[in-house]
Amino acid sequence: MDWLFKPWEWYISGPLIAFTLFLLLIIGKRFGMSSNLRTLCSIGGAGKTVSFFNFDWKLQRWNLIVALGVLIGGSIASNFLTETSIVNLNPDVVSDLRNLGFESAGKDYMPSELFSNTVFGSLKGVLILIVGGFLVGFGARYAGGCTSGHAISGLSNLQLPSLIAVVGFFIGGLVMVHLLFPLIF
Amino acid sequence: MRSILYLLIGVFFGIVLFKSEAASWFRIYEMFQFKSFHMYGIIGSAVGFGIMITQLIKKSKVKSVFGEEIIIQPKEYSIKRYLLGGILFGLGWALAGTCPGPMYALIGAGYFPIVLVLASATFGTYIYGVIKDKLPH
Numbered sequence: 260m261d262w263l264f265k266p267w268e269w270y271i272s273g274p275l276i277a278f279t280l281f282l283l284l285i286i287g288k289r290f291g292m293s294s295n296l297r298t299l300c301s302i303g304g305a306g307k308t309v310s311f312f313n314f315d316w317k318l319q320r321w322n323l324i325v326a327l328g329v330l331i332g333g334s335i336a337s338n339f340l341t342e343t344s345i346v347n348l349n350p351d352v353v354s355d356l357r358n359l360g361f362e363s364a365g366k367d368y369m370p371s372e373l374f375s376n377t378v379f380g381s382l383k384g385v386l387i388l389i390v391g392g393f394l395v396g397f398g399a400r401y402a403g404g405c406t407s408g409h410a411i412s413g414l415s416n417l418q419l420p421s422l423i424a425v426v427g428f429f430i431g432g433l434v435m436v437h438l439l440f441p442l443i444f
Numbered sequence: 445m446r447s448i449l450y451l452l453i454g455v456f457f458g459i460v461l462f463k464s465e466a467a468s469w470f471r472i473y474e475m476f477q478f479k480s481f482h483m484y485g486i487i488g489s490a491v492g493f494g495i496m497i498t499q500l501i502k503k504s505k506v507k508s509v510f511g512e513e514i515i516i517q518p519k520e521y522s523i524k525r526y527l528l529g530g531i532l533f534g535l536g537w538a539l540a541g542t543c544p545g546p547m548y549a550l551i552g553a554g555y556f557p558i559v560l561v562l563a564s565a566t567f568g569t570y571i572y573g574v575i576k577d578k579l580p581h
Contacts, residue, residue, distance in 0.1 A: 269482050272464030273489025277483065279457045280490075281497045285448075286449060287508035289516070292458060292474030292545035298571040307460040311573035321450045325547050328454015333549025335455065337461035346470045349479040368471050369541075374555045385560070387539060392561035394536025402528065402529025403519060410487060413519065415494030420519040420526050425553075427530015428537060429476075435538035436476040 264342045280411060291408030293399035295319070295326050307314060337368075344368035350381060359387070359444040446510075458549040467549050468543025476538055525581040536565075 265277075280290045297312065298319040306313035337344065348356075348365055356364035363371040371377070378384035399405040402424045404413060410428065413421025449578035461467045466486055500506075501514055508514050519526075537543050540561050542550060547565070550558045572579075 261553075267460070267463040268479065269464070270489060271484025272460055273486045274462045274493050276457070276464075276466075276486065276490040277493030277497060279453065279460065280494050282453050282456075283514075284497065284501055284514060285506075285509055286446075286453075287510055287512045287514060288450075292543075292548075293569075296544060296566050297573070298572045299566045300573060303569055305573065309570075309573045310578055312570075321446070321530075324447050324450040325454035325457070325497075326480075328451040329458035329545060329548040330454075330552035331451070332455040332460075333467070333546075333552030334457020334458075334554070336459040336549070337553035340459065340463060340508035342564050344445055346465050346468045347554065348474055349477075352470070352474045352477055352479045355477065356470070364470060368465070368553075369550070369555055373469065373541075374550075374557050376556055378557050388557055388560045389538045389564045391540025393571075394532050394565030395540055395543060395561070396565030396570075397572045398531070398536055399565075400529070400531025400569045400572040401576075402526050402574050404531055405533060406487075406537070407543070407545050409526075411490050411494055414491045415498040416474045416516050416518070417495065417499075418519055420521060423526035423531040424533075425521055428525045428534040429538075430527075430530040431534020432472075432476045432538040433534075434531075435535045436473060439535075439539075 264340060268346065276411060280415060290412040291404055292326065293405035293408060296324060297400060359440065365402050366389050398431070457545070458552060461546050461549045462553060467542065467546035472538060472541045522581055528580065
């Protein structure tokens with residue numbers, strides 16, 4: 260049982276993500292997390308003024324319940340299934356990140372510089388979270404899906420649009436990390 | 445009853461996201477630096493098995509456990525929206541280090557500032573809805 264409490268290797272995790280896709284397909288649902296954000300807008304009343312959000316959100320209730328489950332799953336995993344949450348990064352990455360000012364690299368699961376409550380004392384940190392989140396939400400809907408909907412679900416369905424979207428994800432990610440990170444951090 | 449099923453599938457997925465470290469900001473950075481096989485292994489093997497599962501379901505015309513037909517609607521073909529939307533998503537994915545699934549797992553794990561990322565992602569979705577007719581698709 261020791262393995263359960265250690266970080267799960269890719270060859271365990273990848274097939275288990277595919278199994279999640281299987282479970283959703285076999286109960287007649289699609290695998291895609293970003294559509295929940297559209298549902299949240301609709302619940303908030305955005306459908307009154309913007310037609311894109313004017314749909315019966317109750318049909319998407321199932322996916323919000325999945326999202327709630329993911330939240331509970333994250334809590335179970337971090338509180339009961341994890342001995343140490345240190346991510347074992349490539350040492351080159353640790354020294355790169357320390358040079359960028361991320362002292363927590365190699366010591367934690369998430370950079371405490373951005374994801375501990377001290378971030379609220381830093382205007383730059385808060386702006387990074389806001390801009391990053393905005394791009395994720397805007398981009399996912401513009402592209403019609405995110406990592407789960409396009410990279411996993413869509414590629415599994417051998418859809419060309421999903422391949423184009425995934426190429427886009429990587430162009431964006433590479434530009435951010437290689438060109439913009441040195442300017443931001 | 446079905447709600448419990450949805451919840452359990454979500455719990456399972458949340459545990460996998462956290463334990464695989466796919467929810468870690470550091471792992472996303474490392475992936476875009478090409479310094480580890482970990483994330484490529486996860487996505488690659490998920491897609492490999494996913495292709496088998498999806499094609500088998502389509503070919504066998506198997507019904508869902510509730511007896512409904514399983515229909516996978518293909519996405520409408522275009523390049524602009526997928527490429528442009530994808531690039532914007534990728535910029536955010538690398539900066540916030542999280543995508544719309546792991547966000548919930550991280551909130552559950554107690555990383556409170558992710559609530560701000562989720563709120564902002566919801567706002568981003570809203571703005572897309574407002575200006576979508578003016579964007580190339």
